[in-house]
Amino acid sequence: MSDPKFRRLALIGIGLIGSSIAHAARREGLAEEIVISTRSEQTLRRAEELGLGDSYHLDAAEAVNGADLVILCVPVGASEAVAKWIAPALSPGAIVTDVGSTKASVVRQMAPHLPEGVHFIPGHPIAGTEHSGPDAGFAELFRNRWCILTPVPGTDPEALERLSAFWRACGSMVDTMDAEHHDLVLAIVSHVPHIIAYNIVGTADDLETVTKSEVIKYSASGFRDFTRLAASDPTMWRDVCLHNKDAILEMLSRFSEDLSALQRAVRWGDGDALFELFTRTRGIRRSIVEAGQETDAPNFGRDVKR
């Protein structure tokens, strides 16, 4: 096992993921020094109030100075600008990674700007909540969750192993795959679910025949489940949509095609087709629960006192 400890950890961006890494790294002693940078003065001040790091910088280049691990925790659309900014200040041998929800675009945005001698290993911890900002983070966020790394060919195995060890020490299990496959997988397990959730909440919000107050009152019958995803950070999700367009459009059209077939079954009263689908889908949840990625408590355990 490689040593998961770094000398100087620089977090560029200190929202939900950045602040959760800060908490986890602190608790597990993964960095002698945690350096925090964000472009918003207000957020930086808040991070300082929360004591998330050891030093605080509006200048990202200043923050990465001397860091042996640099983690970009910014919306994916900001990756290129940050890469350009920090490139001249990166130390040789430093590992540069990120936590963005799309990977091919991040590679395209960052790789051309990073200097030789720096280990660029894109990453994506599959963890989050609908809350955002530096107050939303907590050390346990990554526990028992997967973190996907998408190393480019020729990546230094030792650097890859050090970064993997870091994520494992944060509580994650680590997988590697190529960036394009990551983007396809995430399109169906994350991006399209968020888009659909945002969409139905929008549809409900627009109705003339059903009032907003009715939607709210009776939401426990299913609708409220979608509002969690639809309360996620708008900037982050706008960028995901803009930066994983092809995979999202591919998965969205499969979804729509299937929905048309289902709609047709409803229209023509095809009870057998409905029953077949509604039965098949139960098994997937069972597998997710068995894989330790979901609770078996009814209603996610959120409001049930047995």
Place this chain on the structure above:
Amino acid sequence: MSDPKFRRLALIGIGLIGSSIAHAARREGLAEEIVISTRSEQTLRRAEELGLGDSYHLDAAEAVNGADLVILCVPVGASEAVAKWIAPALSPGAIVTDVGSTKASVVRQMAPHLPEGVHFIPGHPIAGTEHSGPDAGFAELFRNRWCILTPVPGTDPEALERLSAFWRACGSMVDTMDAEHHDLVLAIVSHVPHIIAYNIVGTADDLETVTKSEVIKYSASGFRDFTRLAASDPTMWRDVCLHNKDAILEMLSRFSEDLSALQRAVRWGDGDALFELFTRTRGIRRSIVEAGQETDAPNFGRDVKR
């Protein structure tokens, strides 16, 4: 306030909702006697093992004999058959209600068969979990949830008030509206959300480029939220689709129309349109949390230890 107590409560069907009513009625002393009927011998035996009632009957007509409150807790597609079955055995003055997720169809199926002198008041407690069967019930299911009654014109106000008192004693808040409006409201807050959830789980299950194992491993990034609804009882949901067709098709086409617009925004990189929608939807969740219909804990509180 009317007396919520009945002499003899007959529950026809003893799945999640029926067994939850049995628990709540027992705990709150809402019936001197609880009579249980279901057409499956195995389920009936299980209900008896669980001690859910005072007597157990395969014959629904036998069960309603002498009952002053009869609650049908069956899939909506079974309403007509049950109504025909119990009609000759109903006592004058009895209140007959149901818990079905669609109401206009239940009225059409049941009303013609019920004798004069019986108070038929359709109902729908907006509560549930993804679990089903007699083991799934618990007394707290209705606490702080709405129950919608859809009385037909000419309903006896006293009977309506007694039934309302019963539901309030089970922990519910009670609303009344007409059956058609109920069906429209539920189409958007419940039926379409379930259909969409079933659909995306089906889409993910069918992919060739992403393995089932990947879908399961990385499901915490959004997908798993949908699997809860998609694990709901297939018979119940088949019947809902067959019995609220018009409202569901109306809401589904609005959803699809909006999704096409969103898909177009993704294709053409319209970041402003995406950001606008993704911002607007946050407010609805806030309102639902404020209305006490949802937890504010991140990830529904299901796997977060802070």
